[in-house]
Amino acid sequence: MINLFRNYNPLNVIWLAVLLFALRLGYLVQVPEKLEFIFVEPFARLLVPVKYEYAFSPALNVVLAAVLVFVQALLINSLINHHNLLGKPSFLPALMYVTLSGLFTPFLTLSAPLICNFLLIWMLFKLINLYKSDDAKSTVYDLGLIVAVGSLIYFPFIYLFLAIWIALLIFRAFYWREWLIAVLGYATVFFFLAVIYYLNDMLPRFSGIWLPLGKKFPDHISITSYTYLLLVPVIIILVLCFFKLQQNFFKSYIQTRKTFQLLFFIFLITSLSFYINPQFRLSHFLLCTVPASAFFAYYFLYAGKRWFYETLYLLLFISIIYFQFNKI
Template sequence: MINQFRNLNPINLLLLFAYTFFMRMAIFADPPAQLNFEFLEPYTKFFIQIPVQNTFSPIANAFFAAIIIYVQAILFNRVVNNHGLLNKPGFLPALLYVTAAGLFMPFLVLSPTLICNFLLIWIMDKLLKVGKSPNALMIMFDIGMIIALGTLIYFPFIVMLVMIWFTLLLYRSFNGREWIAGLVGFLTIFFFVWVFYYWNDSLSMFYKIWLPLGNKFPSVFKINYNDYLVLVPVLVMMVLAMIQLRENFFRSFISTRKAFQMLFIMFLVAIVSVYTKPDFRLYHFLLCVPPGSVLLAYYFSNAKKRWFYESLFLILVFAIQYFLFV
């Protein structure tokens, strides 16, 4: 399986499509009685009304989620290959993206974070261009606007603003205009939101949008560890990827080193941003899938012992299926 996807063979597009639905067999075999899909925050619904809450049946919901994951995997694969993050171009990033996006049952249905991942992949592409651009002013402005759009869909996406400044710190010498361009882009979108609230005499509601930023990071989590045993093979792969990165770190291009540092921070930011959402949902961690999939793909693109990496991948796939069905 891994060897097949290491190459840019067009047949892999068909195999990936089949694999996407294979990883979602559990929800098609036993769909829930009802699935509600709301992909806009309450403060966005105040001025945008999209009646989709009960539009889809559970099967249709899972089907469209699978199609979205497939499309995102292709876009994600293109970004990774275009920026040369792996040894050679192939379909490994797409394969690992689909796999990571099937870890838990809440990942298999439509959710705000699933929609936001389109924006996150777009942001990844733009951030990876920062080091290659003579002027990052417009890139930062665009990223700020994209983050604002994501915040209208899912509030924790706002924490991705941190990635603007971390990326500039990593790639470029200090330029004050570049450092504020992203924030200006973000505020441009929310200025129009403010105007709408002002016209409707609802400024008090606008100010409440930002209250979650003052939340304290939860010190206690109620966790059923049996639900997360599927993460054990993922953690093993992540550790192996980190070891592989460490071994190749100084032999890699400087741009590649910086790219992986940036993606690792993005992975951590996606995890930490959960504190801004008091009604925590497991689907939040879909935001970790794009940066995390790059690290997983890096391990499999560099692994040497075929019997080991193929076996490890099969263990992960069977573990996912087992815990989804059980």
């Protein structure tokens, strides 16, 4: 399977769709009677003055989520191949994203983090372009706007504002105007939100939007045992990827090295920003699948022993399907 996607063959799009369906089949067989879909935060509910939470039937909800994942997988594949991050074109980034986006059952339905992944991919296109940009002020302003829009949809997305400053540190010399313009871009969206609050006589509530940022980081997370088991092959692949990256780090182009550094920081930010949610939800970690798919693709492209990497991916694939039918 991995060897098939190592090649940049347009026919792999068909196989990608087949695998996407296979990774959701177990959930479709026993889909719940009702699935809620919330794509804006409560403080931004004024922007969507209609009831939409149960607009889709459960089966349609899952199918639409799969379509979005498929489109995002192709976008990620295009991004990584366009910037030659892996050294040669392949369909591995798309395969890894489709696989990781099926890891847990909360990943399989429409959710705010899934919508935000479009914004994160858009950000990556712009962030990587900072490296060769002569004047980055307009790009940085746009990035601030994107993070602000993402915050309206899913508030933990606000922490990806740090990714803008980290990218400026990695890709460019320090220029304080670029750092400030990112803030102005973010503030623009919330200025218009404040106007809407004012027009609805709700301005005193506006300052409460940022109260979750002061929430204490949790001491422990309560997740099921099957979640731990599914994370075993994921952690193994990540560790092997970092070893492989370390071996080839100084053999890569400067832009490639810097981009993987940025992806690592984005992975950390998306992993740790879950805590400001009122309730812990596994769907948050869909944001991690965008940078993780690049790391996974890098490992599987350069892994040496075919029997080992094929077995490792097959183990992950079978585990995902097994736990959709059997919850421990």
